[in-house]
Amino acid sequence: MTLHIENTDIVNQRHTNWRDSQNYYGRVSRTLHWVTAALVILQFSIVLAWRGTGKNTFTLFLDSIGPHGSLGLLILIVTLIRLGWTWVNRKQRPPQAQGIGGKLARLVHASFYALLLFLPVFALLREYGEGYEIRLYGMIILPEMERNITWMVAPANLLHSPMSWLLFALVIGHISMALIHRFWFKDKVLARMTGRHSAN
Ligand code: HEM
Numbered sequence: 107m108t109l110h111i112e113n114t115d116i117v118n119q120r121h122t123n124w125r126d127s128q129n130y131y132g133r134v135s136r137t138l139h140w141v142t143a144a145l146v147i148l149q150f151s152i153v154l155a156w157r158g159t160g161k162n163t164f165t166l167f168l169d170s171i172g173p174h175g176s177l178g179l180l181i182l183i184v185t186l187i188r189l190g191w192t193w194v195n196r197k198q199r200p201p202q203a204q205g206i207g208g209k210l211a212r213l214v215h216a217s218f219y220a221l222l223l224f225l226p227v228f229a230l231l232r233e234y235g236e237g238y239e240i241r242l243y244g245m246i247i248l249p250e251m252e253r254n255i256t257w258m259v260a261p262a263n264l265l266h267s268p269m270s271w272l273l274f275a276l277v278i279g280h281i282s283m284a285l286i287h288r289f290w291f292k293d294k295v296l297a298r299m300t301g302r303h304s305a306n
């Protein structure tokens with residue numbers, strides 16, 4: 107499942123390209139990927155810290171830097187920008203490996219996009235449908251109001267929790283595969299997302 111990538115091409119284009127190429131992800135895609143990763147990891151760390159230790163100064167501090175709804179809304183905004191950028195670069199992206207490994211990688215990446223849209227969109231619809239305000243940190247985007255709209259509330263009630271743990275499992279698998287590529291297959295899959303291309 108190793109990928110053949112021309113190192114000279116990578117080195118030549120180093121630090122110059124904002125857009126993606128056949129050989130690596132450009133600066134914009136890489137930035138959007140690592141911002142998503144940081145936000146998603148923070149989101150899960152805070153949920154797990156609350157579950158593990160309950161209300162204390164640490165979890166309250168975490169909540170102040172990343173309120174659950176605001177982090178979710180930020181993840182949604184970054185994902186929409188990312189999908190737009192993926193579309194712009196659709197003809198010039200690094201290819202996946204042939205065979206079952208590549209198919210699996212494509213499926214997991216598509217599931218990430220689907221979950222990173224589904225989770226915040228339906229959670230926000232639930233907040234709205236229950237009459238709560240929608241905020242991004244201090245900023246009120248939609249004010250609270252008397253509302254009880256069942257169809258908006260039902261999907262998240264049913265699926266937000268199981269789908270978020272599915273995302274968690276996929277993230278663990280995804281990180282493991284990135285490390286397996288780096289340390290076992292010793293190929294350039296991680297390098298094309300970190301931007302650390304070398305000729306070795
Ligand atoms: C990608 C974004 C999001 C992720 C990864 C995420 C993840 C999670 C996780 C892991 C839980 C704990 C589930 C459990 O205890 O079994 C949770 C619960 C919850 N989340 Fe999110 N969330 C996201 C976005 C949002 C947004 C935007 C809102 C609302 C504005 C929201 C509202 C809630 C609520 C009310 C709960 C508790 C009730 C429930 O489990 O359904 N979430 N979320």
Ligand code: HEM
Nearest residue numbers: 142143146147192200211215218219277281284295296299
């Ligand atoms: C924590 C949340 C993360 C999410 C939601 C996420 C999501 C994604 C998505 C959707 C892609 C596909 C990009 C595309 O082609 O459109 C991707 C690629 C990639 N991610 Fe992540 N990622 C996360 C964290 C990480 C971490 C921590 C690592 C490294 C340890 C990593 C390494 C990679 C690599 C190497 C690729 C490129 C794979 C390839 O070209 O085949 N990701 N990621």
